[in-house]
Amino acid sequence: MSDKEKKKAPIRYSPLDGLFKGRQGVLLGLFALFALFLAIFPLLPFASGFWLNTLTLILLLAAMAIGWNFIGGYTGYAAFGNVAFFGIGAYGTGLSMIRLGLGFFPSLMIGAVAAMVFAILIGLPILRLKGHYFAIATVAIATAMGEIADSWTSFTGGAAGITLPFFSPIEWSGQFFYYMAFLLAMGGLLLTWFILNRKMGYSWVAIREDEDAANMMGINTTWAKVMAFALSALMAGLAGGIYAYWKTFVLAEEVFKIEYTLQMILAAVLGGTGTIFGPFIGAFIYYILITLLVFFLPVGQLHATILGVIIILVMVFTPKGLMDFLSGKKKLSVNALLENIRTYRV
Amino acid sequence: MESLQFTQGIVNAILLSGTLTLVAIGFSIVWGILNIINLAHGAFLMVGAYITYWLFTLYGVDPFLSLPISMAIMFLVGYAVQRYLINLVIRAPLLVTFLLTFAMEIVIINLATFFWKGDLRSVTPDYAGLGFTLGNVQIPYVRLAAFIISLILTGLLHVFMTYTKTGNAIRATGMDIDAARLQGVRIPQTYALTYALGTALAAGAGTLISISFPIDPTMGGAYTLRAFVICVLGGLGSIPGVMLGALLFSFIEVFSGIWFPSLKDAIALLVLVLVLIVRPSGIAGKAFYH
Amino acid sequence: MEREVILETQNATKHFGGLAAVEKVNMKIYKGEILGLIGPNGAGKTTFVNIITGMLPITAGKVYFKGQDITGWPAYKVGRLGIARTFQIVKPFRGMTVRENVAVGAMFGHGGHKRSPREALEHVDEIIEFVGMAHLRDKHADQLTLPYLKRLELAKALAMDPELLFLDEVMAGLNTKEIESAMELVRRINERGITILVIEHVMKAIVGVTQRVFVLNFGQELAQGTPHEVLNNPEVIQAYLGEKFVERFFRQQKAA
Known part of the structure; x- marks a missing residue:
């Protein structure tokens, strides 16, 4: 084909609608500004410990949501047990530090690799399951892992948990963990972008849309699914390792909490599954929503109810996330919010 | 001693299987007909248990007599929940209904903990500790009664689904929703009715469980997972399948509880995953994907 | 002159539980031809394609592609080797x-x-x-x-740059004009040097584009030959139209 003809038919390289549509340039610029703000945030005068703490939590959640998006958003497998990878990452990092006496970074690598290997081992059999069956198998494995970690006292410390050394110098601790979380989330976004421009990205979306057709068209679906699962485990495992060292304490009940899975899914869903920035932005939206609701309904013991009500509202009104509204693809209106119900009610 | 424990284990497993059938059967019809995994199933069961507890504690109502009351209340609740909430998004992708029912579970458990506190409670009628021995095996009256009532309710459900017009409408809807609609079945109401049956059966199970075991607001989650395992074991879509699945599961649970007490749930869950992988059509061999 | 065989099945068999969907089918597809695969509903046509392409595991028998044994290969490998297919229900x-x-x-x-x-x-x-x-x-x-x-x-x-293409009812649901242009398209694909197996219910399309036809009935080979031969084969007519139709047909002929 000659150069002239190529110009005649411009090709949209937007990989699989991953990027903002419509106001692409403006929004990308806004995002870059926001990222820059986050990058210099600890240097700002009002960056108190409270804000660093909150943002570290949000960024860790964003990283996990970005990871969940690989398997749940792009590949379309409703993984409900990603907290298992978080827990394995936390235990892997913690145990390497206290039992092997390794430094934080090598331990973090061990934790993350352990999470990935685990994802590959369980992924090979369970990624053959579809729909509800896959979802519940992941819940079951995550719950079982929590129970095993809790009762395997000689290895994991059981109900007493394990205590990690403090980060030193301790006065930089807040900044250190903030930047770890920031880099992880940014790395996750870059990884998403990188994959979407590779064949792997196309195979994930093809599998989501029609697995049989994808398979027949030459896509090694098993490999692609296991990779999606393993990469989501990598993100959660790294987040778990960072979290463990940050809190200097690992307890099965805490790091295998099913609420964490729920939070990552919710962040991804709020922002928009199967989009690059959706899970990242969703993590912020999630925290803002929770904080606002807690503020207006200050009954401490009812936080879970608030979370539940948010999920119900999101599922009923905007399960495709807010990304369509933010990117200008759709106008935010009562009508747009009712569209979901019109489509899916009986 | 070993052999006594073994025989007692068998009897316990059989008695348990009755209640677990009741737990799983509501879950199974909701799954089979509405094609949703009702993660709030265990939460409704818990509410049923608390209804019995409060009726007994505040008004001295015999727990067995409260069975129809808790079932009726939860029937109405279930009907409303399906009609005015789940029906709104029932045809959405799996993730949506999954998260929706999960969120319902969170809300119900949290509210229950808030209002009723998180501590363990027991329903203790005078006859609670009584029983008889058969050989060396002990059989508590309440568990035997729970077993029998479970079987009766299961039988009634079977009769309802097979021989009544409404039951047939429900089954038709599960098989082919468009054909059912053409036959004049009102789908939203039928869905609500199906879900209501599911929650009522869950509440019934909750009542029976509350007589034999202590209860607390978080008791339900374990039962939801058990219901799922049982449906997987027995294969979806048949009442005998659920009974068989419940029986198998009861044996796994009772004996793993004897041999590996701290990993009771983990073993049940790993059995689930194993069955899913090895025999995804269930042990009873019914079609899994419909 | 011996023509080059691009795909060959030997006793290809598929059972679902105790049910034989495809039973000992021996088929040869020659390089460059358009072969029609016909048969009544439920004759096992799509299942046959599924076991060749690795969408379903084969129960027994062998599949060779250009002399290479590809029996039991996963679908993606078959696709990469040069066999492509369309789906009856579009995907x-x-x-x-x-x-x-x-x-x-x-x-x-x-x-x-x-x-x-x-x-x-x-x-x-x-x-x-x-x-x-x-x-x-x-x-x-x-x-x-x-x-x-x-x-x-x-x-x-x-x-996918295939050498062999399976077309599973690409014309079902189309109107006459659309069928004409689809037939034209199939011919042009063939002219690009791609061997084609067409599964079709539209007889006009079968007669119009294929050089050879293979008939399946109850999972077994019933007949093969040129379109004309096959469509005039009484067994094929009976399989397609059913005994009652044939009886009535002959009764009417007698009456006439």
Whole structure:
């Protein structure tokens, strides 16, 4: 084909609608500004410990949501047990530090690799399951892992948990963990972008849309699914390792909490599954929503109810996330919010 | 001693299987007909248990007599929940209904903990500790009664689904929703009715469980997972399948509880995953994907 | 002169539980031909294609592609080797544009290993034009009508650069005019040097495009030969139209 003809038919390289549509340039610029703000945030005068703490939590959640998006958003497998990878990452990092006496970074690598290997081992059999069956198998494995970690006292410390050394110098601790979380989330976004421009990205979306057709068209679906699962485990495992060292304490009940899975899914869903920035932005939206609701309904013991009500509202009104509204693809209106119900009610 | 424990284990497993059938059967019809995994199933069961507890504690109502009351209340609740909430998004992708029912579970458990506190409670009628021995095996009256009532309710459900017009409408809807609609079945109401049956059966199970075991607001989650395992074991879509699945599961649970007490749930869950992988059509061999 | 065999099955068999869906089928497909595969509903045509292409595990028998034993290969390997297929119930990637849909074939199919995604996206222009969808290139697949979805199936398969193409009822549901142009398309694909097996219920299409026809009935070979021979074979007529029809037909003939 000659150069002239190529110009005649411009090709949209937007990989699989991953990027903002419509106001692409403006929004990308806004995002870059926001990222820059986050990058210099600890240097700002009002960056108190409270804000660093909150943002570290949000960024860790964003990283996990970005990871969940690989398997749940792009590949379309409703993984409900990603907290298992978080827990394995936390235990892997913690145990390497206290039992092997390794430094934080090598331990973090061990934790993350352990999470990935685990994802590959369980992924090979369970990624053959579809729909509800896959979802519940992941819940079951995550719950079982929590129970095993809790009762395997000689290895994991059981109900007493394990205590990690403090980060030193301790006065930089807040900044250190903030930047770890920031880099992880940014790395996750870059990884998403990188994959979407590779064949792997196309195979994930093809599998989501029609697995049989994808398979027949030459896509090694098993490999692609296991990779999606393993990469989501990598993100959660790294987040778990960072979290463990940050809190200097690992307890099965805490790091295998099913609420964490729920939070990552919710962040991804709020922002928009199967989009690059959706899970990242969703993590912020999630925290803002929770904080606002807690503020207006200050009954401490009812936080879970608030979370539940948010999920119900999101599922009923905007399960495709807010990304369509933010990117200008759709106008935010009562009508747009009712569209979901019109489509899916009986 | 070993052999006594073994025989007692068998009897316990059989008695348990009755209640677990009741737990799983509501879950199974909701799954089979509405094609949703009702993660709030265990939460409704818990509410049923608390209804019995409060009726007994505040008004001295015999727990067995409260069975129809808790079932009726939860029937109405279930009907409303399906009609005015789940029906709104029932045809959405799996993730949506999954998260929706999960969120319902969170809300119900949290509210229950808030209002009723998180501590363990027991329903203790005078006859609670009584029983008889058969050989060396002990059989508590309440568990035997729970077993029998479970079987009766299961039988009634079977009769309802097979021989009544409404039951047939429900089954038709599960098989082919468009054909059912053409036959004049009102789908939203039928869905609500199906879900209501599911929650009522869950509440019934909750009542029976509350007589034999202590209860607390978080008791339900374990039962939801058990219901799922049982449906997987027995294969979806048949009442005998659920009974068989419940029986198998009861044996796994009772004996793993004897041999590996701290990993009771983990073993049940790993059995689930194993069955899913090895025999995804269930042990009873019914079609899994419909 | 002996013609070159591109695909051969030996006693290909598929059982579902105790049910034989395909039973000991021996079929040869010659390089460059258009072979028709016909048979009444439930005769096992699609199942036969499924076991050749690795969509379903084969129960017994052998499959050879250009002399190579490909029995039991997974579908993606079969696809990369140079066998493509369309699906009776169309399977578009709804969230992707037409171009992306077709590019997936160019990325992962036969010869896909040498293309990057970007090259694949560029490469498929010609194929999209070939199937007459140039104007829909950047539309999402979920916005297409059925005739175009069928064409998209073709384009996706063609983008895989196959040597052998299975077309599973690409004409079902189309009107007369659409069938004409689909037939034309099949001929033109064949002219590109691609061997084709057509599963079809539309007899006009079978007679119009195929050189040879293979008939399956209850999972077994019933007949094979030229379209004319096969369609005049009394057993085939009976299998298709049923005993009652044949009786009535002869009764009417007698009466006349």
